Amino acid sequence: MVTTSTLVRFRGRLHDPRTATAIGRWLGAGIAVCFLTGLISHGLQTPPGWLAPHLPTRPVWLYRVTQGLHVATGIAVVPLLLAKLWTVYPRLFVRPPVRSVRHALERLSIAVLVSAALLEVFLGLMNVSQWYPWPFSFRKVHWALAWVLAGSLLLHLAVKAPVIAAHWRRAPADADARDRRSLLLGVGAAVATVTVTTVGQTLTPLRGVTLLAPRHPGHHQQGLPVNRTAAQAGIRPAAVAADAWRLRVAGPRGFERSLAALNAEPQHAASLPIACVEGWSANADWAGVRLRDLLDRAGAPEDAFVRVVSLQSGGAFSVMEMPPPYARDPLTLLALRLNGEVLSPDHGFPARVIAPGRPGVWQTKWVTRIEVLE
Template sequence: MLRSIAQRVPPPPTEKSFRSPLHHPRVATVIGRWLALAVVICFLTGLFSHLQQATPGWLVIPSRPASLYRVTQGLHVLSGTIAVPLLLAKLWTVYPKLFAKPPWPPSREALATILERLSILVLVSAMALELFTGFLNTVQWYPWPFPFKQTHYALAWIIIGALCVHLAVKLPLILAHWRRTPSDRSQAAGSLPPAITGLTRRGLFRTVAGAATLVGITSVGQSVPALGPVAVLAPRKPNVGPQGLPINRTAKDAGVTGIDADWRFTIKGPQQLSYSLDELRQLPQSRSELPIACVEGWSQGARWEGVRIRDLLRLCGATKDSSVRVVSMEKGGFYATSELPPEFAHDPLTLLALRLNGDELALDHGFPARIIAPNRPGVLQTKWVHRLEVIS
């Protein structure tokens, strides 16, 4: 009886048990190209954002184009979002490889297989964690004990390193299936049987591309106003909030309750200057049409009015190569201070803003004064400013 039961138990699956044409290397290569493109765009735009916030001394980031950061960070979040369905599709096409037995005894081929599997383990694990934490960052939820920015940055380099190793190991197979072969054309024409799902390879490609496009269109509206009405997956509506702009950190969260009657704005430079709010309003005012572009991916254009930072620097006798440290009334926090390099401090669009969209700044938007500069992350557009310090 035991022998009959054993005969009825199917043998464990092997790689050859999966005969669907959707698991063909050509399918994995095509979807892998799309995924690699999304990863590279996400990495480069994320690197630009990181360098904006932690600029090394040798690097000069220009202040123009004024909306460059809005575009790059929108692409960063969009490419990361699109990468989710692409990664799932890629894993589905290659999962039969999990049932492949490595060559034995140990040989050069066995070592290559082990290296390939290790690179895939690191790559998939790092990408899954990167995409998961990145999504939670867009909704500003941080249920982990480690710092998000540093961890996100480190994971990006791990992903790129693992991807390079994976591509190097699989390069012969990728090159062999980079272009369509006669058998691929036969499958596209329907002369080969479709998968048990009823999908052909072309049908799978259309499904994956359609899913990625749908996810992108329904999320990119947080940075592309024209698609705002269909942005059902976007965590933010960029035109919803006080004075038509969203709020990431409220005045209450920052410990700012307003200003006293004796509040003064000060500049520490070659000459020490001090102004009341009314005196700031009496200085020559300028207007800048600039977007707020946040690291979470949302952005919204606005009309700002205030005093040019370069005019304030000229009044205190600062040179044109001076940087400026901006100090907020915020109680603690990672961005209670920021630095304006010379390229930003002396740009005519950079303002100590006092008004937003025709009205006095709301408290949550930085009343009595905030920084607005071109091509800068929103976290560096410091709110509740009460002091500038000139750095030679």
């Protein structure tokens, strides 16, 4: 352990192992929650081949809860991370900077940990705000960094285990106990404030105080936010005109339907949430034709995967593949109406997919083609 004689003198107090351990407990718990819910989010968005046929469609609010918790915890981690860095930053000025090979490796591991944590939080906040000032895929980099952060954190805990164990339990009050308590109360208040003023984008009872969240699910057309408008997706009005649009279903007995023909078919209703990776979610009433009825008419096998193609021009989500559990679920609809109204252009008119428990990016809008895959 570094002695005070090897540190540059700092006037601030509480740059000590006990304070760092107290804040570190909260921060570690937050990172663990983010990591575990991130695994669920990634698995639902890009499942490996062996998992795709076994993804759960119940409970219908699964992704809404896990992704809402992921984003809310990620935001709450921000003041914790800043407080932790404030507590330990004097150790950046240790003299001499490197005393041994072991000390060099320890400092290198801390540099990786701090860099990964700051970058992961920054990328997450930018994604919540839908601002992408970088040329790379947010999803892939965020996923890779999560493993770097988890690995470097485990290494740091292993190296610092004796110090953490020595200061984990409450000890007799020292000269800094009152100041430490005040600091921890302040950090806790900051965590509570950012959580309460943002989590309402998922947690309905707190929507009235959603002051800092970039989305308020109730303040948008037809009661739902829109991440990408029809204009942004390159949807030409002529392509979705009611008298011109056709749905093409490709399969052993492929067929084509106009919007009028779809509206004449038996309609089904479902109350389902839509939840986006940015953290917002809302429940809505959907109505339309069950996807499994369309697949049966096309002669699709029960275990067939389905590809859904959007009129959206380009983009990572213009083509979506749906595993059998979702495609055959009785609540999965080719929705034609939202909250009692015909879909607006920005919500996917003439038709969009809505399925239980799926991320919002896979609830494809402006559907033009459904393909039964081998």
